[in-house]
Amino acid sequence: MTASIAAALSPDVAEPATTTYREACRAALRAALLADERVFLMGEDVGRYGGCFAVSKGLLDEFGPERVRDTPLSESAFVGAGIGAALGGLRPIVEIMTVNFSLLALDQIMNNAATLLHMSGGQCAVPLVIRMTTGAGRQLAAQHSHSLEGWYAHIPGIRVLTPATVDDARWMLGPALADPDPVLIFEHGSLYNASGVVSPDGSGIDIARAAVRRPGRDVSIVTYGGTLPHCLDAAVRLADEGIEAEVVDLRVLRPLDDAAIRATVARTHRVVVVDEGWRSGSISAEVSARIMEQSFWELDAPVERVCSAEVPMPYARHLEEAALPRAPAIVAAARRTVRGG
Amino acid sequence: MTASIAAALSPDVAEPATTTYREACRAALRAALLADERVFLMGEDVGRYGGCFAVSKGLLDEFGPERVRDTPLSESAFVGAGIGAALGGLRPIVEIMTVNFSLLALDQIMNNAATLLHMSGGQCAVPLVIRMTTGAGRQLAAQHSHSLEGWYAHIPGIRVLTPATVDDARWMLGPALADPDPVLIFEHGSLYNASGVVSPDGSGIDIARAAVRRPGRDVSIVTYGGTLPHCLDAAVRLADEGIEAEVVDLRVLRPLDDAAIRATVARTHRVVVVDEGWRSGSISAEVSARIMEQSFWELDAPVERVCSAEVPMPYARHLEEAALPRAPAIVAAARRTVRGG
């Protein structure tokens, strides 16, 4: 590890103010590897290949094969090894190439990472970060298009993050690694090429609270991750119609920021929840149920959901687009909540 | 297979009118094996051991090792083999000993069983039944107490059944096997010793509709599976207070019986949803969200949820009982919906 410790001590390179989501993810990884020698990255093709989505490109050269570890195709074993390494004092960042393959590691995530602390009576904290790409929209068909982050948010003992902005992509990893418990970070595949501004120090970026991405008084659009751009798009279209939509980015799917949800309902009294998961059992259902419980008497209209159609994602572009929650459906739902049926 | 074909042709034995849930499950399996030689049962210890919960006891002797197949501990392979065998023309019943181990087979369930029909453009139907025990309440601690049936109900392409009565345990398997698509059946471990009446022919038992288990006009308690007895218990207690609760057994978690949910809301205007899953992202959230969407203007009070505490299940009895949805909490929630805060 000596070579990499030397690397860790070398001064950081100044980061540009505007960058892509991909570069922001990479800068976050690089900073984490520089800052703490207990941190290492492992996963399929994170090293020599440069990362399936080119996120970790260059890190192997900089940090060496001990800290940027290519793994065999063994999702269960390397996720479990990440848990074990965390128990052993390291701060692993495990990359599961995409959420679709994470099903192979679900036993490790639910039965070990999420439970060890509790079933050991508080002894076994698991300071592990698991990153994965999520989402549809790139014509990858049924086995490569899942959006399961909301589903993962069902599991007690883990934290679920969904950075939707370049700034969040850059700055959520640090607090995730500082968290003593397992954190899952979902990066939507359609965001990697998005560009945006990165704040110099990430001040104000936490892994606990939702963020209002656009203020508005008529209706709240609550979303996260890959659908945020579509919601912002919808908000622009709604503004043209004279409807001012507030767009709330949940950012953290577990635990949900109840205060932020309550606050936006209190401002607008109308809500559309948008996410890319299948509708039944989506995180939108949970948000809707919480609004029912917390803010029922505040509502001027029933909460609407705009989610993915309940189909294994089809390959054909027109079918996939029809299956996904996009601006027209969001606009229509918002309109219904404001103007009725 | 010749010996077993002979067995299949032998006349059925008359079934007693009152029996246990366990015996009902066994009778269902036996009848299925007798009725259709394409049916076979496979899973861990279904044969020589007699089934982890003694459900399949005696079936190996009667049907032989080709049709009652003990498998190695290879959840992914034998579930996947069940899918392949279904593609190959058989009607497999795969037993996953408990839902806790089904995580190891999730890739097969979500990425194959649930998607093959769609991604083959309608060619590959998968007539597979997967049975598993679910639930907590027996002090089996964090890794052996999951209630994930509501979570599974998120997946398009599968059907999710949760027999809660002896009659359902006896008669849901037949239509599940007749279904051309994958069906998951969840048997709550606490029900096996329950006894009840079995109808002679299962007429009226389908795998599509919810059932009203107790009529009432003041509040609806919507539940399924292992929590049904607790809800019925709560209804009795509520009746003592003068609150008449209608208890609805969902029976099928995917697809949900929207009409039944709408109908009960229309009758009572107040709802408590009860399930044993962790609260966030529970099937109760979905039911609540649907009521929001379908029946908002009918509600006289916000829908309440009574679910499991969001903890990996603790071993100690008093903690486990405190974590589970039980009559006192259900009664309190129903009371709130009827009398307010």
Place this chain on the structure above:
Amino acid sequence: MTTGLGIDAVHGEHLLREMLRIRRFEERCVELYSETKIRGFMHLYIGEEAVAVGAMQALTADDAVVATYREHGHALARGLPAAEIMAEMFGKAEGSSRGRGGSMHIFDVGRRFYGGNAIVGGALPLAVGLALADALAGRPRVTACFFGEGAVAEGEFHESLNLAALWNLPVLFCCENNLYAMGTRLERAESEVDLTLKAAAYEMPAWPVDGMDVLAVERAAGAAASSVRAGAGPHFLELRTYRFRAHSMYDPELYRTKAEVEEWKERDPIGGFVARLGAERLVDDARVAAIEAEIAAELDAAIAFAEAGTEEPVEDLERFVYSEGVR
């Protein structure tokens, strides 16, 4: 009349044509991908043609095939019409999976071609189950299961081999060892790189085969398949090959040298086979040109078919999530 190669001209030409069809088909696909007619992930089989073509010779119409996301070659060699495969990649209703699957999910149940699976290792249990169905019904069929050497690291590989061997099921496991799983070379994925030893740990007969030599593959697959068909249980072939192109359309190939690729290209299964056929006077340049022309015509027609194909109506989006009209 058979020759020193052990084959006659008709069969030689057949093997050549099949390999060429795959090669040319995929070359067209690359063009169509840049034209964005084809989208999503697309994985080329170029360089590995001898494997699918050689192995397919051992199968009858009753046998089953299970493959991966890199399955254009298997689909073509199995006899799926190029037009339907192409239409699938165009996302058209006339495609083999009605445009719902795309490049990674070509299906044709009539030809017992069970996909097209994009989860590494995920199809092995399906093959075991298909074979189980045959075994229980007493049908003397073989299920050929193709997968890359990368899948060997997956737990599903291990569970599937054990189950197939334990239950003596008629599966022919065809491991396409092209040395890389995306950018990860076998040595960096397996502590023991002799893959036949993996099969040996399940008491399964296994042997390595030169996957660049279509005749060697044909011979090995033929022997293994008859043994499987005769009830000797599953067999394992390690087919040593190489992919000449990038892993997928997004791969900058940082993990291997151009020289290494060039070295392997010298063992091109098609070029080499043409030379051998030529040396035995089983084909000549004119014949090869004629075959090429026929293939070009077939592919022109396939592309035209795909272009002319229709889109599934958007209203049908939710079809095929559940079976129709039978509940």
Place this chain on the structure above:
Amino acid sequence: MTTGLGIDAVHGEHLLREMLRIRRFEERCVELYSETKIRGFMHLYIGEEAVAVGAMQALTADDAVVATYREHGHALARGLPAAEIMAEMFGKAEGSSRGRGGSMHIFDVGRRFYGGNAIVGGALPLAVGLALADALAGRPRVTACFFGEGAVAEGEFHESLNLAALWNLPVLFCCENNLYAMGTRLERAESEVDLTLKAAAYEMPAWPVDGMDVLAVERAAGAAASSVRAGAGPHFLELRTYRFRAHSMYDPELYRTKAEVEEWKERDPIGGFVARLGAERLVDDARVAAIEAEIAAELDAAIAFAEAGTEEPVEDLERFVYSEGVR
């Protein structure tokens, strides 16, 4: 002074005492289970004591242990106080896991005892990760990972062995082959029953050991552990043993004959060892009786401790889902 057995009286007595502690502890557990003081699933190690006790001799306090749901023996042999284990099974706050884990989830991180895992095969990756942490830090430690032969069929076994071997990690894999996984005999679970061949498929040194002979286990584990510690990578021991009792408290044992069990009981690791020690005059009846008395006293105290233990307040139900005070 060492003897023909290669051990002195002190060590002989130590091994005997450790095995006896496990046996007597579990005999008490059975009584307490019928009294419903202990609930849930409980799996007895009776008959297999030589494995845990023998293997534990190879470990230092810095080494780590990972075990299964059948782990009372490993916990005791690792030095966890019987009182804390008993209190755990009583569901008391004074238990090793504060009563949250029960019989299947005994933990003691101070003693580097990482459970108590109830998913078959589920702890193997954890052992690999613990060893990876040691390897990266350059600490010459061993992680001993115990699991039943049933786990060998799981994909996680295969993935874990490969990863450990590939990365040359200091794991000592201790496979407790007691011939049955619940009611499934090894022959009905594995096509190849020589488990050392599984390890060979990963180029991992492996050897079978008589798991009914504590000295044989001690020797084998000692040799394997020093090799692991010296950097030779993971090793695999197949410890051949037998469970004398049912799988759990609910098992009618339909799958094996009484005669088979009786035959194995003749190889009782404790009775046999007492006889060998006696033959070498390392212990006599009086000494054994004294040890038994000491153990009985220890267990009386453990049970009293567990009885006197307190319940975690119900208000604390949601503690330990996330770490406290550090976010």
